[in-house]
Amino acid sequence: MAVPRRREGSRPTFSQAMRRWGLWVGVFVVALGLGGWVVYRIYFAKPGVAIPIQQPSDYELRVGETVRYNSVPPTSGPYASATTDWGIHDRPIPDEIQVHMLRLGGILVQYRPVESPALEDPVAEGLKRLIGRLRTEHVEKYCKVIVAPYPRLQKKIALTAWGRLDAFDAEEITPEIEQRIMRFLDRLMDAYNPERAGCP
Incomplete structure (x- = not known):
């Protein structure tokens, strides 16, 4: 019995949506950490x-x-x-x-x-x-x-x-x-x- 294919334009599965959401969260966390490090270096870290x-x-x-x-x-x-x-x-x-x-x-x-x-x-x-x-x-x-x-x-x-x-x-x-x-x-x-x- 053939497995029906997902039609073009149909909604992604729950696992695909979670993976995509997790990817964006990861990008956001990395950007936030990098921004925090830059702010620390500019405003709080002692020079020299x-x-x-x-x-x-x-x-x-x-x-x-x-x-x-x-x-x-x-x-x-x-x-x-x-x-x-x-x-x-x-x-x-x-x-x-x-x-x-x-x-x-x-x-x-x-x-x-x-x-x-x-x-x-x-x-x-x-x-x-x-x-x-x-x-x-x-x-x-x-x-x-x-x-x-x-x-x-x-x-x-x-x-x-x-x-x-x-x-x-x-x-x-x-x-x-x-x-x-x-x-x-x-x-x-x-x-x-x-x-x-x-x-x-």
């Missing part, structure tokens, strides 16, 4: 890479005292009692002072300087302009930022906060790099500030 926290020593360091930090530049660990001014510096800042400034809730924006002072350095000039503008237009919000050279960098730019590091290469400060720096500042400035230090 997490660096294991080195505990401070039982005593404050003297400036120039040798310490083996677990990142370059340092992001935590023993620190000197001395501090430095926020803002733009033309000379490298000792590691042990950098760590103290991070402990106060600050951010360091450092760059690898060009080999000869006679050469132009568009990255250095761009960073100085950006941070100078931010500190002028938004005094309270961006008061705890330091820009300084750091000859030991492997990448051209390194952003540091307590326990976070974002190092990358650049030939100039583009709008994309400005956004990257701004996101680091906005998410991590004062994220760690056990001394509850305010702006000077």
